[in-house]
Amino acid sequence: MLFLVVFAGAWVGAYVLRRPLRRWPWLFYALAGVLDAVGLVGSSAGLPRWLWMALFELEREALLPLALFAVVMFIGCFRKESFVGRSLLPVRSELSILACILSLEHVAAYLQSYLPRIAALSAASPMVVGGFVVAVALLVLLAILGTTSLKLVRRAMPSRLWKAVQRLAYPFFVLVFVHVLFMLAPSAMNGGTAAQVSVVVYAALWGVYAALRIGRFLVDRREPGAAEGPVDLSGVRTPLAGECPEGALSS
Numbered sequence: 001m002l003f004l005v006v007f008a009g010a011w012v013g014a015y016v017l018r019r020p021l022r023r024w025p026w027l028f029y030a031l032a033g034v035l036d037a038v039g040l041v042g043s044s045a046g047l048p049r050w051l052w053m054a055l056f057e058l059e060r061e062a063l064l065p066l067a068l069f070a071v072v073m074f075i076g077c078f079r080k081e082s083f084v085g086r087s088l089l090p091v092r093s094e095l096s097i098l099a100c101i102l103s104l105e106h107v108a109a110y111l112q113s114y115l116p117r118i119a120a121l122s123a124a125s126p127m128v129v130g131g132f133v134v135a136v137a138l139l140v141l142l143a144i145l146g147t148t149s150l151k152l153v154r155r156a157m158p159s160r161l162w163k164a165v166q167r168l169a170y171p172f173f174v175l176v177f178v179h180v181l182f183m184l185a186p187s188a189m190n191g192g193t194a195a196q197v198s199v200v201v202y203a204a205l206w207g208v209y210a211a212l213r214i215g216r217f218l219v220d221r222r223e224p225g226a227a228e229g230p231v232d233l234s235g236v237r238t239p240l241a242g243e244c245p246e247g248a249l250s251s
Contacts, residue, residue: 001197001198001201002057002063003063003066003067003198003201003202004201006058006063006064006067007067007070007071007205009067010064010067010068010070010071011071014068014071014088014091014095015087015088018087018088018090018091021091021094021095021098022090022091022094025094025097028094028098029097029098029101032098032101032102033101033104035055035059035102035105036059036101036102036104036105036108038055039055039056039059039060039105039109040105040108040109059102059105059106060105060106060109061106062103062106064102065099065100065102065103065106066099066176066180068095068096068098068099068102069096069099069173069176070205070209071088071095072092072095072096072099073169073173073209073213074209074212075088075089075092075095076092076213076216077209077212077213077215077216078216079216093149093150093151093154096145096146096149097146097149097150100142100145100146100149101146103142107135107139107142110135114128114131114132114135125186127182127183127185127186128182130182131179131182131183134175134178134179134182135179137175138172138175138176138179141168141171141172141175142172144165144168145165145166145168145169145172148162148165148166173206173209174206177202177203177206180198180202181199181202184198184199184202185199
């Protein structure tokens with residue numbers, strides 16, 4: 001399945017680009033914005049078909065931002081001193097912001113496509129309406145989590161408030177899965193093999209994440225460093241007085 005290839009590539013890309021991403025995050029954010037713009041006008045801008053199809057699959061279909069969001073969430077399953085923790089935890093916030101920006105093309109394109117169908121309720125199926133309602137909730141959470149992942153905003157917020165806001169990453173990740181199911185369900189129920197395989201793959205991915213996240217929580221609860229402060233489901237310790245916080249969606 002294509003998503004698994006993109007997911008694996010997101011891990012590799014995050015590791016290879018971790019230092020420049022940490023050093024020049026705004027350059028990557030700008031490039032992501034350019035990709036959004038090119039993808040939105042690509043069908044009428046005379047782009048080569050191979051480039052347009054690549055952008056369509058990766059951005060319009062949200063495979064790349066979804067893969068990046070999954071990477072961000074899975075990073076929280078690893079201990080800070082592990083190889084993944086040492087390598088990718090420092091760029092977790094940058095990866096989450098990058099995923100938020102890359103999601104904008106998907107949001108813009110599908111709003112343009114689905115709003116007329118939602119407006120004419122008689123032409124909208126329950127699955128379309130349900131998927132749209134979940135998408136609106138996701139858009140709100142995306143705005144909140146993306147904004148508070150910015151270091152400027154993070155440093156201006158009380159650490160406990162910021163940490164509480166970042167826990168919205170959990171319902172966000174769950175709602176992403178629900179949204180995907182709404183989009184794939186009609187085809188899957190009508191015997192579409194590709195859709196059925198996709199449902200199984202996404203369900204397995206979310207199941208593995210839930211198992212790892214709960215396992216990490218239980219391990220940390222048994223071994224909370226007395227000098228480090230307690231660890232909760234966000235996967236990091238509660239900041240002590242005067243410290244910079246770490247949370248669920250960003251580092």
